[in-house]
Amino acid sequence: MRQLLHDDSGVSGPVTYEPDRVPYDSSAAAGNGKDEDSRTAPEVHRDANTLPDDPARLPTTIRSFCPTGRTADGPPEGRAQHSFRAIGPMAEACPVAPAALARIHRAMATIPGVRVTGHLVKDAAGREAIAITRKEDSGHEQRExxxxxxxxxxxxxxxxxxxxxxxxxxSGKAQGPASGFRAGRILTGDARVEAAVVDAEGEKP
Structure with missing residues (x-):
């Protein structure tokens, strides 16, 4: 998998990188320093297939995939933001069966504050894309x-x-000049420019 990262915060510009390869088999990833939000392909398929059809039950089910709902250095995370964060890794996983992806997107539509822009946007690679958005509960940005x-x-x-x-x-002794940010500015973005399923570590598609 290859991705393009763009940072417009003044720290860095576009850079292409290769994320760590993710084992398809969930048992291979167990106990290997896996991030609490990460989901292997079998886990995504299982979770997507267990999403309830009842919209009233969806938020609780979604949050159970990533049960940490608060951060140590900030206020408690709101339920809607927790739901959007929890379902994000499922939408970003690779590979995902079309039927499972459809269930994931339908679940997103039940989360308060989530909307789809009325126009296509550009990803970090300059390609047109749909934007499923939700404004962060604290701050001045939205995740897309x-x-x-x-x-x-x-x-x-x-x-x-x-x-x-x-x-x-x-903050304390750290001080610096004020920075102005205008609505519509893209702070950071990444684009998946290549992805493939391979049989072994180091194998090229």
């Missing part, structure tokens, strides 16, 4: 999950400024 408009497969994500604001670094 980007499916392909042709097959709904995941192509990337972005964080976009939703309102004009000024940020000034002033």
């Amino acid at each position: 999950i980007l499916p392909d408009p042709h097959d709904s497969g995941h192509v990337g994500q972005r964080f976009v400024v939703t309102e004009d604001y000024t940020y000034e670094l002033s």
Whole structure:
């Protein structure tokens, strides 16, 4: 898998990188320092297939995939934001069967605050994509999950400024000049430019 990362925060520009290969078999990933939000392909398929058809039950089920709902250095995470964060790794997983992906996207539609933009956007590789968005509960940005408009497969994500604001670094001895951010500015984004399933570590598609 190859991805293109773009950071417009003033720290860095576009860079192409290869994420760590993810074992398809969930047993191979067990106990291997797996991030609590990560999902292997079999886990995604299982979780997507167990999503209930009842919209009232969906939010609780979604949050159970990533049960940590609060952070140590901030206020408790709201339920809707927790749901959107929890379902994100499922939408971004590879490979995902079309039927499972459809259930994931239908589940997203039940999360308060989630919407689809009325126009296509550009991912970090300059390709057109649908934007499924939700404004962060704290802050001035929204997260955008980007499916392909042709097959709904995941192509990337972005964080976009939703309102004009000024940020000034002033914490203890650390101080710096104020930075202004305008609504619509893309802070960071990544694009999946290549993905494949291979039989062994180091094998090329």
